[in-house]
Amino acid sequence: MDQRTELSEFLRSRRARLRPEDVGLPDTTTRRRVPGLRREELAQLAGVSTAYYTRLEQGHGENVSTAVLDAIARVLRLSPAERDHLGRLTKPARRRAGRAAARPQRVRPALQQLLDAMEGVPAYVLGRRLDIIAWNRLGTALLGDFGAMPPEQRNIAWNVFLDPAARELYEDWEGKASDVVGILRLDAGRDPDDPRLASLIGELSVKSADFRRLWAAHGIQDKGHGTKLLHHPVVGRLSLEYETLRPAGDGDQVLVAYHAEPGSTSAESLRLLASWAATEFLPEPGGGERTADGRADQATR
Incomplete structure (x- = not known):
């Protein structure tokens, strides 16, 4: 850039x-x-x-x-x-020239264990350029089967703009897309020499007119908190709060967790989704560090 x-x-x-x-x-x-x-x-x-x-x-x-x-x-x-x-x-x-491309993205084993222990809370960890680098079972059930995605598609921006299912999932797709572009541009300002980020932006620009339109607006958005309205194919409409937390030890990583208001219809729907996920998705093997391609780090098994 x-x-x-x-x-x-x-x-x-x-x-x-x-x-x-x-x-x-x-x-x-x-x-x-x-x-x-x-x-x-x-x-x-x-x-x-x-x-x-x-x-x-x-x-x-x-x-x-x-x-x-x-x-x-x-x-x-x-x-x-x-x-x-x-x-x-x-x-x-x-500028942090070349740093993003040089260092692999991993989550600590203890952080993955925390994700897995959050059985009633959909959660995942984002790394640089909005790569999805760790998740729990309910997060997969809510937002998509991250483990089954090719590594280059395991990215929030790729999913929002190039996966048709995202337009059905997010009730306010335009707002979600605008936020994603704003975060991605913020990342581009932090690591303008990251070739993988440049490649992602190039692919989205070629394949999505909506991305080109929003990218040209130069919006800036940091990760935060708020409410998302979702239309899930299994449990229907959900109104969920989300929080973004920064684990210690790696400033490039954030943990995103969703939750519903206690006693609400959405809370009950999340419980139903968790029951469905328990039979639909098998636990991740190993429990060790994951790299950006989703594999467990063999040295930590």
Whole structure:
């Protein structure tokens, strides 16, 4: 990913989403050639010259100060995740060049044991580029048979955009897809030189018009928490809360767990799904570390 192009397009997209009245400027009737704030308006509000901001928006962010970035982020109303992304785009020295491609993704045996012990809670672990690197049986029953997927398809973004079943599973598929793209772009800012990430983005761009549309919007989204409405082929409609937790020892991994409100219809449906899964899916053998291709690490068996 070219950092200068990314910086330029990101700033333009954030500027285009603001109206003058959003930042306290008078709502004039002057016709604008493009939507959003003008460069000179944003520069004035941020306390920098128009020439300085123009150079930044053209992708030249090598020497920009933290104070200027904070001022621009304030005017653009960037979220914390967007502000962090902007900082990475303007500070190449912070990049982790080649690290993502070099180090294999594994979960600790104790973390896999924790997943397996969460019998009533669908859960999985995501690694870099939204790869699914560990899961429990109920997670498989809820979201798909991860173990049966080819390694290159064991990825949340691949599933959301290229597996037709995902459009049936997520009631708000557009919202889910938008979140996934925002997280993937955040990962691209962290590891712009990861060839596997570039390959994934390329494949999704070629095969999915929806991905191309959402990717062009330059949305940024960090992993978080919320509610998902699902239409499961076995137990029907589910309203589930999800939480994202970061295990100690690897900043690239997150554990995502779903749960239902106690006593709700969805809680009962989860119990039914767990009973179905107990007979439909066999336990994973070994219980050791898993690599990104889903195999247990033989050395830990």
